[in-house]
Amino acid sequence: MPASPSFGAYLREKRSRLDPVASGFPASRRRTPGLRREEVAQCANISVTWYTWLEQGRGGAPSSDVLDRLTKGMKLTELEREHLYMLALGRLPEIRYRQADAITPRLQRVLDALTYRPAIVKTPLWDVVAWNKAAAAVLTDYSTLPPDQRNILKIVFGTPRVRAMQTDWDNLARSVVAAFRADIVRAGASTLVDQLIDELSACSPEFSALWQQSDIESHAEGTKRLVHPTAGLIELEYSGFAVEGRSDLGLIIYSPATLSDHARVAELVDHFGR
The missing domain is CATH 1.10.260.40 (lambda repressor-like DNA-binding domains)
Structure with missing residues (x-):
């Protein structure tokens, strides 16, 4: 045709x-x-x-x-x-993966404007390349991690503190691996993917077992429940968005599910870094 x-x-x-x-x-x-x-x-x-x-x-x-x-x-x-x-x-091209060290100042200002909504920007390999204060206060303070450790899977499978915060870690782990599998197929960065999978498999038998399965899952939207060490139970609704002009990057925004959740997030953000 x-x-x-x-x-x-x-x-x-x-x-x-x-x-x-x-x-x-x-x-x-x-x-x-x-x-x-x-x-x-x-x-x-x-x-x-x-x-x-x-x-x-x-x-x-x-x-x-x-x-x-x-x-x-x-x-x-x-x-x-x-x-x-x-x-x-009549279709978009496949995502071309490129390693990203930073985002534009304009996009960072968008993240920062989401005062009480944790937000991150990730690559198809799930490396976190940008975040706002709310994400650091509620999820993980990525600034304290070396750049090569700012990876969602490394954090989920290799950080006891993050694991302890999850209300259902087993289901979260399965979901994360299934969504990651869908992302990397589109990314096409086979060498980097293989290196990451080998590293995760060596460090986490649980990841290795889940990777042997063939589950595929969308990470477009959903609900995340976590138990913060100081704020207690927080329920967040998340949505994923493409970054215009950067099809290899994804934006995830977490919104407090209720007024009570919003109050707990606000308290964490307002006292973060003090």
């Missing part, structure tokens, strides 16, 4: 905006702005004929490999790459 006619038009429009000099071509006089078809084909490492057909809507739908070559060759952003996939294949 050929790609949408809009796909060829999108390629032509993006090609017209490319700077020849920035793309490594001489600043010669050109009849039209942007790159020539053969130059885009060269940048994307595909044949000129195939690229021409793509612009003309001939030759069928391109493969994911070709779309990624075009993304790289035309220097598209992640959002533009997603749009390219939707026009060509």
Whole structure:
């Protein structure tokens, strides 16, 4: 099935905006702005004929490999790459995992604005790369952990304090592993996944046993009940969201389930760090 006619038009429009000099071509006089078809084909490492057909809507739908070559060759952003996939294949691309050390200051301000709602940002490997004060007060103070230990599975299976806070640790562990399995299939970071699984299996026989199962579960929303050492029982409702422009990151927001839960969370947050 050929790609949408809009796909060829999108390629032509993006090609017209490319700077020849920035793309490594001489600043010669050109009849039209942007790159020539053969130059885009060269940048994307595909044949000129195939690229021409793509612009003309001939030759069928391109493969994911070709779309990624075009993304790289035309220097598209992640959002533009997603749009390219939707026009060509009618679906979003698979998540491309990339290690993230930080988020944008703007997103951090969003987290900080959630004063009494714990919130974290995680990667597909469940490394926590950002959090707010409420998350540190109620869940885990990630700032006290080395960066390579800020991983939800390492915390769940390797931290006795966190385990003791769970009202039903066995069910939580099963659910976490099932949701993690679903995330990493989309991430495609096989080497890093294998390293993490080997590390977790070596440290936790319970994780190893759960990993041998084939359960898959969504972590989009649900309820979390924990017993905080000082505040007592707290029930939180959580929802997961994609981070716009960063399909490899996920935002999880926990909201107190009742007014009493809100009061306990507020007390923890207000006294945190004092």
